Amino acid sequence: xxxxxxxxxxxxxxxxxxxxxxxxxxxxxxxxxxxxxxxxxxxxxxxxxxxxxxxxxxxxxxxxxxxxxxxxxxxxxxxxxxxxxxxxxxxxxxxxxxxxxxxxxxxxxxxxxxxxxxxxxxxxxxxxxxxxxxxxxxxxxxxxxxxxxxxxxxxxxxxxxxxxxxxxxxxxxxxxxxxxxxxxxxxxxxxxxxxxxxxxxxxxxxxxxxxxxxxxxxxxxxxxxxxxxxxxxxxxxxxxxxxxxxxxxxxxxxxxxxxxxxxxxxxxxxxxxxxxxxxxxxxxxxxxxxxxxxxxxxxxxxxxxxxxxxxxxxxxxxxxxxxxxxxxxxxxxxxxxxxxxxxxxxxx
Ligand SMILES: Nc1ncnc2c1ncn2[C@@H]1O[C@H](COP(=O)(O)OP(=O)(O)OP(=O)(O)O)[C@@H](O)[C@H]1O
Ligand SMILES: [Mg+2]
Numbered sequence: 001x002x003x004x005x006x007x008x009x010x011x012x013x014x015x016x017x018x019x020x021x022x023x024x025x026x027x028x029x030x031x032x033x034x035x036x037x038x039x040x041x042x043x044x045x046x047x048x049x050x051x052x053x054x055x056x057x058x059x060x061x062x063x064x065x066x067x068x069x070x071x072x073x074x075x076x077x078x079x080x081x082x083x084x085x086x087x088x089x090x091x092x093x094x095x096x097x098x099x100x101x102x103x104x105x106x107x108x109x110x111x112x113x114x115x116x117x118x119x120x121x122x123x124x125x126x127x128x129x130x131x132x133x134x135x136x137x138x139x140x141x142x143x144x145x146x147x148x149x150x151x152x153x154x155x156x157x158x159x160x161x162x163x164x165x166x167x168x169x170x171x172x173x174x175x176x177x178x179x180x181x182x183x184x185x186x187x188x189x190x191x192x193x194x195x196x197x198x199x200x201x202x203x204x205x206x207x208x209x210x211x212x213x214x215x216x217x218x219x220x221x222x223x224x225x226x227x228x229x230x231x232x233x234x235x236x237x238x239x240x241x242x243x244x245x246x247x248x249x250x251x252x253x254x255x256x257x258x259x260x261x262x263x264x265x266x267x268x269x270x271x272x273x274x275x276x277x278x279x280x281x282x283x284x285x286x287x288x289x290x291x292x293x294x295x296x297x298x299x300x301x302x303x304x305x306x307x308x309x310x311x312x313x314x315x316x317x318x319x320x321x322x323x324x325x326x327x328x329x330x331x332x333x334x335x336x337x338x339x340x341x342x343x344x345x346x347x348x
Contacts, residue, residue: 014242014251020206021239023232026071031202032195033065039186040073044133044159047083053133053159055181059167060188063230066163069188070135077133085133090142091289094304099147100124103134121150131157140169143304145177152180165285172306190229197222200234207238208253216255217241224262237261266347279309280317284345287327291345294332298343318343 019025030037043054058066074085086103093102100120101112107127112120124132134151136142139162151160160181167187170178191199200222204213221241225234240261245253276284279302286301287293293301295318299311307314318341321327328344 014208014212014246014253016209017207018239018242020203021235021242023235026068026075027203027206028072029202030065030068030072031198032191033069033188036065036069036186036188037073039184040070040161041076043161043184044073044077044083047131047133047157047159048081050131050157052157055160055183056162057170057183057185058161058163058188059169059185060165061190061229062165063232064188064190065231066188067137070137070161070163074133074135083131083133084128085135087135087137089137090140091138094141094143096142096144096146096150099136099142100150103147107132117146117150121154125154128155130155133159133161135161135163137163138165140164140166140305141301145174149177149180152177166305191226191231193222193226196225196231196234199231200225200238203235203238208242212242212245212251213253214255217253217258220255220258220262224258224265228265233265236265240264277317279307279314280321282307283314283317283321284326287321287343287345290343292342295329295341295343 020027040056040058043056045053047053058070060066071087074087077083077085084107086106088099088102088106090099093099097117097120100117101115104112104115104120104123104127107124109123109127115123132155136148142148148160151158160183162183170183170185197218200218204218221234221237224237225231237258241253241258244260245251245257248257250257282305283298283302286298286305290298290301295315298318299314302309302314309317318327318329322329326346328346330342330344332340332342
C-alpha cells in the first residue's frame, strides 16, 4: 500500500467544506453578534440615503469576532448596494502611503506605481465619487495617521470604521484627528461558555458532514476555547481534530482526537501576564503577531504602538522575556556588526 493509499487519506473525507475553517473565511451566520452587526450597518446606512455616515470605533480582546462582524456587514452591503468600501489591515500595511495605495487598488485602480499620496487620494476621491465606507483594522498598528486625517478632511460622505484591541488608542490619538472623527464606540465582550457552544456547533455544520462530531469531543473544544477566551482556538481545534481523525481513518471525531489536537495549543497558553510590566506586555503582543521579525523592526513597531523606552532597554526586555521562555532570540549574523537578531514567539 502506498503512503497516500490509506483509507480516508485520499478521496473520502469527514470534512464537507474544510475551507470554511480557514482564518479568512467569514461565515454567513455569526451567532451572538447580531446586535453588533446591526449597529455597524446603522452607522453605514445614512450613506445609502446620500447623507454622511457615522464613524465607529470597535474595541475588544483577541478572537471575539470584531473582524468577522465587520467583514460580514461589508459582504452584505456589497451584495445589495453599489456603495464602495475598502478594508485595510494596518498591521499588514502600515504607512499612510502604502495604505492609500492599497485603498486605490482595492477600488479597482491598477496604476499606483510612483504616485504621490496626493495623487492617490485624488484617484480614490474620483472612483468613490466622495462616498465610501473605510475600514481600518488593527488601527493602533498604523505607522502614522496622515491617511486618516486626509479621509476625515476630504470626504464629505464617509463612514470610517476602526478596529483595535487597544481600548486606550483613541485617547492617545492626535487631537486634530480625534476632533474630526468623534466616533461611536462599541466594545465586544468575550463570549460566555454557552455562546461558544452555539458558535462551535454552527461552525461544525459549515465544515463537517452531519454526525461526524461526538458530543464529548465538542465539549472539549468548547472548554479549551473558553479557557483561552479566543474563538480562534476553537476554529483551530475543529480543523486539527478533524485532520487527526482522518489520519487515523476514523469516520467520527472523538474526544481523544481533540486531546491530541489540544497538545498543539501551547502557543496559545495563557500565563498570568499580570506579572509582566506594561512594556513587556506590549512586546509580547507585538512578537506574538510578528514572530520571526528582526529586533530593529520589533522596536519600530513598539515605538509606533506608543512604547517609550529606548532601544537598549527594549533589547534588555527581549532578553528577559527569552529567559522566561516566552521568546526565542536567534542571531542572523547580519545587520550592524552582525548583531541583528530575529525574535520568535514561543508561547505564554
Ligand atoms: N459569532 C461568531 N460566529 C462564528 N464564528 C466566529 C464568531 N466570532 C468569531 N468567529 C470566528 O473566530 C475567529 C476569530 O474572530 P475574529 O477574527 O473576528 O476576531 P477579532 O475579534 O478580530 O480578533 P483580533 O483582535 O485578534 O483580530 C474567526 O475565524 C471568526 O470567523
Ligand atoms: Mg481582527
